[in-house]
Amino acid sequence: MALLYCLVYDMRESHIMKIHYGTALAAVGLVAVHILMRMADGYHQSLEFANVLANYQFVPYAGLLEIILILLSIHGFNGLRVILLELHQGHSYEKAVSYGCIAGMIGLIAYGSRTIVMANMGMI
Amino acid sequence: MDTNKDNREGIGGMANPGRYGIERVAYWLMRLSGLGLLVYFIAHIYETSSILRGEVGWNELMAMTDTPEFHIVLIIVIGMCVFHTVNGIRVMLGHGGVGVGRPTRPDYPYAPASQNTRHKIAIYSAIVLAAIAMVYGSTVLFGV
Numbered sequence: 001m002a003l004l005y006c007l008v009y010d011m012r013e014s015h016i017m018k019i020h021y022g023t024a025l026a027a028v029g030l031v032a033v034h035i036l037m038r039m040a041d042g043y044h045q046s047l048e049f050a051n052v053l054a055n056y057q058f059v060p061y062a063g064l065l066e067i068i069l070i071l072l073s074i075h076g077f078n079g080l081r082v083i084l085l086e087l088h089q090g091h092s093y094e095k096a097v098s099y100g101c102i103a104g105m106i107g108l109i110a111y112g113s114r115t116i117v118m119a120n121m122g123m124i
Numbered sequence: 125m126d127t128n129k130d131n132r133e134g135i136g137g138m139a140n141p142g143r144y145g146i147e148r149v150a151y152w153l154m155r156l157s158g159l160g161l162l163v164y165f166i167a168h169i170y171e172t173s174s175i176l177r178g179e180v181g182w183n184e185l186m187a188m189t190d191t192p193e194f195h196i197v198l199i200i201v202i203g204m205c206v207f208h209t210v211n212g213i214r215v216m217l218g219h220g221g222v223g224v225g226r227p228t229r230p231d232y233p234y235a236p237a238s239q240n241t242r243h244k245i246a247i248y249s250a251i252v253l254a255a256i257a258m259v260y261g262s263t264v265l266f267g268v
Contacts, residue, residue: 039264
């Protein structure tokens with residue numbers, strides 16, 4: 001809880017924007033690899049069950065998916081926070097938006113990680 | 125005071141895409157594409173979780189998404205993704221001081237140095253690249 005408080009209140013906006021840009025640049029490179037993996041086998045063939053499962057069970061690729069998930073969740077929910085704070089300001093509102101976005105980010109990472117870990121371990 | 129309030133346009137005035145040129149259009153496209161991509165990302169995470177329902181569950185989902193309507197949605201996502209990336213790099217460079225010009229004395233008509241031709245070209249390039257990517261995406265998805 002203390003960590004969450006530090007994330008919401010103690011971090012300078014300039015630091016948050018550096019994280020925003022850093023996650024964007026890293027995600028661009030990794031998502032390009034993710035898309036190229038789809039294109040390499042042909043779009044429709046790459047989406048066949050056996051192919052997708054093999055992707056999840058290949059540990060380096062599963063790691064790549066996990067990193068993309070974390071980077072895009074941070075970037076996406078921080079972007080949403082910035083848009084919402086542009087529209088309206090106020091102590092309670094800003095607090096609700098910041099906590100809401102952090103909760104959304106953690107929820108999405110948890111849900112996506114569950115899929116990656118379970119598929120990787122063959123728990124299907 | 126009342127007169128001032130009447131003149132105040134609020135968010136509508138700030139948001140008007142017909143004002144302030146292509147920069148304001150880029151501002152809106154950046155936010156709309158960002159929100160669209162976040163919605164797609166959340167849907168994509170939910171969609172891929174159907175792998176845990178086994179081959180039947182996965183094939184059911186593929187049958188549901190392998191439609192012309194969904195392909196059109198994907199083509200729009202491709203366009204949003206390319207525009208957001210290219211315009212995002214422009215914004216990052218601008219925040220870092222690249223391409224915003226040297227500080228000069230503010231003379232009439234007070235044209236902001238940061239909204240210069242280089243940035244306008246970058247915005248138009250982002251739109252053109254997004255259009256090209258959408259055309260390429262449609263050839264892949266529809267097998268043209």
